[in-house]
Amino acid sequence: MDGFKPALCVSIHDVAPATWPLCEKLIDAVGKVAPIPLTFLVVPAWHHRCKGASDDACFAALDAHREHGDELALHGYTHLDEGRGPDCPWTYFCRHIYTQGEGEFAGLGARQARRRLAWGVEWFARRGWTPDGFVAPAWLLSDGSWDALASAPFRYTTTFSRFYLLPQRHSVFAPALVYSARSGWGSTVSRCVNDVCAPMLRSAPLLRLALHPRDAHYPSTLLHCQRAIEKLLQTRDAMTKSAFALHWSAAQHDDHWHGLRSAAGTAS
Ligand SMILES: [Zn+2]
Secondary structure, three states: OOOOOOEEEEEEEEEOOOOHHHHHHHHHHHHOOOOOOEEEEEOOOHHHOOOOOOHHHHHHHHHHHHHOOOEEEEOOOOOOOOOOOOOOHHHHHHHHHHOOOOOOOOOOOHHHHHHHHHHHHHHHHHOOOOOOEEEOHHHOOOHHHHHHHHOOOOOEEEOOOEEEEOOOOEEEEOOEEEOOOOOHHHHHHHHHHHHHHHHHHOOOOEEEEEEOHHHHHOHHHHHHHHHHHHHHOOOOEEOOHHHHHHHHHHHHHHHHHHHHHHHOOOOO
16 A cells, blocks of 8 residues: 555544433544544434433434544444354353443344344434444454345445455454543553553554543543544544545555556556
8 A cells, every 4th residue: 555644543432312412522632633524423322222312312413523623433233242042151251251241243144144244334324423333342243244244335344453345345453542431540541551651653554543432431532542542643543433434545556457457567
């Protein structure tokens, strides 16, 4: 990908009416650094929550963000792991301890995954939205979920460390920086981890800063994320994930043709 300037995608995870007040604090914090485009990872039926009085205000706000260049991507349907039982101790750890039972697509068979993706796309369509991307809760995808994604109408998906173009599944190293702010202690640890790791990640074509509503509880986390964005913007272009998918896809296409021309001895 010669000539491809490294990118930064800042995303707000777990967006739903129930989490919207905290999401707004995150949006506000990022906006104070620079007016960069954001990717909102929206959960249609967050924890099976039925429609509430504040839903319309949240959806109107999301509409406005979308019109101003932010992206709305699908992030599961309920954000709860309701698939079949765990297979082994490692799977059990990932699904029930590490993710606290929120890895909705971690244990689904292809049929179940296909159904949930379809529900999500329909829910988006009812609001006049078309998601370009799908990001599984906790970035955990079962084999069945990968099968379902092969025929789903998405341009991209991501795991914790990679960004995948769909349906080909071409992938690129694109690590996510995330604050594990379940407690002040966890937040401090993750900030250290992020600080130590960031220099090692300079070569990644894409860095993703993943913010969760819980991060808004910690002023020190918000301050850290503002400084991190400020620093990363010195060397990276901020864009939505959908825009990155388009850029990267085009760059690959250029490389492909450049390679063909070189092979034919016609490159300039
Ligand atoms: Zn999530």
